[in-house]
Amino acid sequence: MKKSTSLAMAMGWVFSISVAGSAYAQTVEIGTWAGFRTAAVSFTFDDGPQSDVDIVLPMFKKYGYKATFNIVTNWANGNINGMLTWSGVQELAAAGHEIASHSDSHPDGTMSANEISSSKGKINQNIQQPYGCVTLAYPNCNTPGDAQVLQNYVVGRICNSGSSIMSKNGPSNWAAVPALMTGSNGTSDFKGNMQTAVQQGGWVAFLTHGFTTGTNGYANYSPTDANAMEEGLQYAKDNDSKIWVAPMGYVAMYIKERKASTATASTSGNSITVKLTHNIADNISKYNYPLSIRVKNDNNWTTVSGTQGGKAITTSIKDGYIYFDAVPNGGDIVISSGGSSTPTSSSATEPSSSNSNTGVSAEFKIEMEDYMQGGDGVGYRDTDNKNDKTGYRTDDAGIVAVGTGYGIGYTMAGEWFNYSVDVACEGQYSVVARAATGNANTTRFSLSVDNVAGSVAVDVPSTGDWNTYTDVEGTGTLKLSRGKNVVKVNIDENYINVDWIKFTSDNALCPGNVSPQSSGSNGNSSASSNSKGNASDKTSQAIGLGDIHWNAYSDNVYCQVFDMKGQLLKSMSVPKTQSASALWNAASAGLSEGVYIMRYGNRDVMRSVRVRK
Numbered sequence: 001m002k003k004s005t006s007l008a009m010a011m012g013w014v015f016s017i018s019v020a021g022s023a024y025a026q027t028v029e030i031g032t033w034a035g036f037r038t039a040a041v042s043f044t045f046d047d048g049p050q051s052d053v054d055i056v057l058p059m060f061k062k063y064g065y066k067a068t069f070n071i072v073t074n075w076a077n078g079n080i081n082g083m084l085t086w087s088g089v090q091e092l093a094a095a096g097h098e099i100a101s102h103s104d105s106h107p108d109g110t111m112s113a114n115e116i117s118s119s120k121g122k123i124n125q126n127i128q129q130p131y132g133c134v135t136l137a138y139p140n141c142n143t144p145g146d147a148q149v150l151q152n153y154v155v156g157r158i159c160n161s162g163s164s165i166m167s168k169n170g171p172s173n174w175a176a177v178p179a180l181m182t183g184s185n186g187t188s189d190f191k192g193n194m195q196t197a198v199q200q201g202g203w204v205a206f207l208t209h210g211f212t213t214g215t216n217g218y219a220n221y222s223p224t225d226a227n228a229m230e231e232g233l234q235y236a237k238d239n240d241s242k243i244w245v246a247p248m249g250y251v252a253m254y255i256k257e258r259k260a261s262t263a264t265a266s267t268s269g270n271s272i273t274v275k276l277t278h279n280i281a282d283n284i285s286k287y288n289y290p291l292s293i294r295v296k297n298d299n300n301w302t303t304v305s306g307t308q309g310g311k312a313i314t315t316s317i318k319d320g321y322i323y324f325d326a327v328p329n330g331g332d333i334v335i336s337s338g339g340s341s342t343p344t345s346s347s348a349t350e351p352s353s354s355n356s357n358t359g360v361s362a363e364f365k366i367e368m369e370d371y372m373q374g375g376d377g378v379g380y381r382d383t384d385n386k387n388d389k390t391g392y393r394t395d396d397a398g399i400v401a402v403g404t405g406y407g408i409g410y411t412m413a414g415e416w417f418n419y420s421v422d423v424a425c426e427g428q429y430s431v432v433a434r435a436a437t438g439n440a441n442t443t444r445f446s447l448s449v450d451n452v453a454g455s456v457a458v459d460v461p462s463t464g465d466w467n468t469y470t471d472v473e474g475t476g477t478l479k480l481s482r483g484k485n486v487v488k489v490n491i492d493e494n495y496i497n498v499d500w501i502k503f504t505s506d507n508a509l510c511p512g513n514v515s516p517q518s519s520g521s522n523g524n525s526s527a528s529s530n531s532k533g534n535a536s537d538k539t540s541q542a543i544g545l546g547d548i549h550w551n552a553y554s555d556n557v558y559c560q561v562f563d564m565k566g567q568l569l570k571s572m573s574v575p576k577t578q579s580a581s582a583l584w585n586a587a588s589a590g591l592s593e594g595v596y597i598m599r600y601g602n603r604d605v606m607r608s609v610r611v612r613k
């Protein structure tokens with residue numbers, strides 16, 4: 001008994017509890033490190049030189065790792081040769097890296113005590129990041145006073161110390177976290193130090209200024225060979241099951257939360273309920289960095305799904321355990337047998353039922369940058385001015401470039417965007433959004449329709465950074481009526497980027513050959529091209545057929561119509577200067593009532609359509 005307990009303790013932190021009744025207690029383990037890895041590694045970069053963006057950003061992106069950048073606020077305010085300004089620092093933050101303080105003025109000696117909080121305030125003003133500014137790296141490695149530092153920061157960093165590799169419980173003093181200087185006055189042995197950390201099950205941090213190549217500005221102390229660092233990252237990636245690479249502040253939060261958290265689990269029927277809480281309370285952080293958790297898969301479930309506080313979380317099954325990440329004090333975690341339901345098929349080549357009362361598949365898409373005109377309070381609600389000026393619109397409520405197009409970003413909880421959509425086919429629509437968030441936690445936005453009850457929540461899992469987009473299904477459906485609808489996109493939690501939202505109905509009702517003038521709809525099976533081709537009016541997203549992007553066509557948009565046996569009935573095109581309804585009118589002219597397949601736009605877009613007379 002003693003032996004098995006210590007084995008379990010070595011693998012993680014174990015808690016169990018007895019519960020009366022039919023439910024039974026489960027053992028829960030919190031991973032010593034994220035992903036139940038063996039060791040943690042943090043890379044920290046001081047002073048904010050241009051090489052942070054030129055060298056570190058692409059190198060870390062290649063491996064999918066995040067680092068900590070310690071910024072001198074007066075330098076970011078200035079226009080100093082070789083040093084980043086705030087826009088460069090924002091670029092680092094947008095990629096999911098931690099932005100931390102390295103004082104306001106970088107004095108030669110010890111930083112003054114008043115810069116402890118003022119530098120943090122300036123970083124929080126200029127940089128949006130999920131946990132705020134929680135790390136301070138002292139200029140010249142001198143702490144300005146442990147007590148004051150620990151009233152403002154989760155972690156304060158010094159330089160090399162006697163024991164450079166920390167234990168799994170972190171440093172003895174959180175205001176004096178050691179880091180190994182890299183480069184000509186330090187080490188280039190990234191791999192060896194990581195190996196030692198793995199052997200000890202501990203945490204190693206590196207401190208880098210500039211590089212032997214690149215633009216280093218004031219960060220010219222102890223230049224580091226970028227190739228040696230990249231070899232270190234490659235080594236970490238090759239040992240991904242053992243080495244957790246994460247920013248210093250996040251590793252610090254993880255350790256503090258893990259040490260303070262209690263986890264209990266109870267199995268009942270087809271679900272396990274896990275409670276994960278801590279009572280750390282200070283003004284620095286909520287300590288809501290996700291912890292890695294596992295419970296025994298006692299019932300040998302083959303598929304599971306999970307939620308925390310009602311929001312979907314990612315689960316996996318491996319080696320007799322169910323694994324997931326969860327946020328302490330983030331609500332009950334429920335793991336259910338059976339997995340999530342199969343995603344709704346949006347395939348439109350399947351004909352709808354021959355029953356004439358049933359609808360057809362319909363689909364349209366809204367581009368998020370095309371919110372309604374009218375400004376703040378009408379087309380959108382913007383609570384900050386941290387917008388990247390793309391030039392796409394003059395009333396920029398937070399538009400970001402997404403590939404060669406645009407989306408919304410710099411979003412804060414409480415903000416919203418309104419979209420006027422002209423719906424051809426009424427019905428219940430499910431949604432899929434292409435979205436990104438560098439938050440470590442699942443982040444929610446939701447949709448509702450003006451004057452219609454109900455909403456659809458979209459829980460976006462972490463995509464690693466704000467430039468990596470993934471398609472996420474919403475929960476539930478929205479009722480859309482034929483004609484104009486105002487769809488509201490509500491930002492429920494900070495920092496989600498959204499490129500577009502696609503609406504799909506498997507059972508929509510479309511009229512045949514209805515003139516758009518009389519009904520306000522185009523009478524097609526499905527909807528929407530975006531209005532980029534019509535820059536004079538972004539208040540309403542023109543309704544097209546499916547995903548036709550009219551701008552993508554130099555002159556004509558073509559369409560083919562097949563009967564349900566696949567026989568080509570007609571083939572046509574309309575000038576792209578005409579509306580989508582002109583295409584529909586041409587396509588449906590002369591057809592008798594019934595269901596047909598239309599192939600149009602990009603030639604791979606196919607929809608079943610119903611013609612009614």
Ligand SMILES: [Zn+2]
Pocket residue numbers: 046047102106139140
């Ligand atoms: Zn410095």
